[in-house]
Amino acid sequence: MQMSISEPEEIKINMTAMIDIVFQLLVFFIMTFKVVAMEGDFNIKMPLASESADSLDEELPDLITVRLEAGENGNISSIIVDDSETLREATMFPDLTNIVEDRLAGEGNPEQGSETEVEFDIDYNLKYSYTVKAIAAVSGKVVGDGKLKPLIKKVKFKDVGNGL
Amino acid sequence: MRLFKKKSTEILEGDLTPMIDMTFQLIAFFMLLINFSEVDRAEEILLPSSVLAVPPEVRPDYQIILNLEPSGVVVFEGQKNGIDLLNPLLSRQVDAAAREGIRDPADIAVIIRSHEDTPTGVVQELMAKCQESELQSFSLRVKNQK
Numbered sequence: 001m002q003m004s005i006s007e008p009e010e011i012k013i014n015m016t017a018m019i020d021i022v023f024q025l026l027v028f029f030i031m032t033f034k035v036v037a038m039e040g041d042f043n044i045k046m047p048l049a050s051e052s053a054d055s056l057d058e059e060l061p062d063l064i065t066v067r068l069e070a071g072e073n074g075n076i077s078s079i080i081v082d083d084s085e086t087l088r089e090a091t092m093f094p095d096l097t098n099i100v101e102d103r104l105a106g107e108g109n110p111e112q113g114s115e116t117e118v119e120f121d122i123d124y125n126l127k128y129s130y131t132v133k134a135i136a137a138v139s140g141k142v143v144g145d146g147k148l149k150p151l152i153k154k155v156k157f158k159d160v161g162n163g164l
Numbered sequence: 165m166r167l168f169k170k171k172s173t174e175i176l177e178g179d180l181t182p183m184i185d186m187t188f189q190l191i192a193f194f195m196l197l198i199n200f201s202e203v204d205r206a207e208e209i210l211l212p213s214s215v216l217a218v219p220p221e222v223r224p225d226y227q228i229i230l231n232l233e234p235s236g237v238v239v240f241e242g243q244k245n246g247i248d249l250l251n252p253l254l255s256r257q258v259d260a261a262a263r264e265g266i267r268d269p270a271d272i273a274v275i276i277r278s279h280e281d282t283p284t285g286v287v288q289e290l291m292a293k294c295q296e297s298e299l300q301s302f303s304l305r306v307k308n309q310k
Binding site for chain 1: 190191197211279295298302303
């Protein structure tokens with residue numbers, strides 16, 4: 001008896017449909033791709049008015065009051081620190097940082113920043129970008145080698161939390 | 165005289181394997197980077213920028229992201245509302261957090277993404293409105309300027 005051995009046929013899969021779908025997926029992802037900028041936070045703890053009253057017996061932290069005054073079109077016109085020092089120059093934000101840094105250094109405790117609190121009293125119309133600049137100015141500074149030196153960690157707004 | 169060479173009629177098949185490999189890798193790359201949290205962001209809001217604002221290391225257990233337009237309109241979960249109308253929405257969020265085990269509203273992080281030209285008084289009004297729902301942990305979100 002003669003047995004015929006047939007050679008195995010090469011099985012060809014039609015890839016066209018899959019490639020079409022894959023390319024459509026690729027185009028979809030490319031079209032919807034957005035480069036998202038990194039975002040960061042400034043944390044603000046605003047206890048409720050009742051809790052503030054409860055904590056009156058506790059030792060109050062050192063407080064620096066910073067008033068931000070708005071000029072025309074919501075731009076900043078001046079910064080008043082502790083009702084005594086008024087900053088008006090273009091360098092008012094670096095000056096604010098220096099005042100806070102000097103104050104903390106004057107306390108003699110480099111860790112004082114964790115205890116000292118800054119209360120902002122801000123004009124209603126002041127643009128939010130200036131508020132953020134002021135919060136950044138008291139929160140820390142960039143030192144020579146690009147590192148951040150933290151200053152104030154506790155920030156609050158006047159009139160919020162105490163019955164605006 | 166023979167003018168033309170007889171051409172082979174075989175179908176030429178290039179090797180598509182490397183191209184398909186590369187395409188799949190590109191798809192995997194874009195799938196990993198795709199941002200599904202677009203609903204939390206309002207594209208029209210231009211955040212102020214700062215070098216000192218550090219990205220949060222740990223995501224809060226429960227967070228409420230409020231986008232604030234210069235006009236005082238709050239964009240929350242893709243819907244626009246006035247600040248005065250936020251109370252029911254915030255109360256619902258506080259209840260939702262409680263169902264997830266966060267009983268104290270003080271542990272809920274309220275992230276405020278405000279446009280840089282918004283009057284600060286409006287931001288303070290928004291914070292005061294949140295406090296009516298006993299929320300008290302606020303984060304002012306800014307663009308990280310590197």
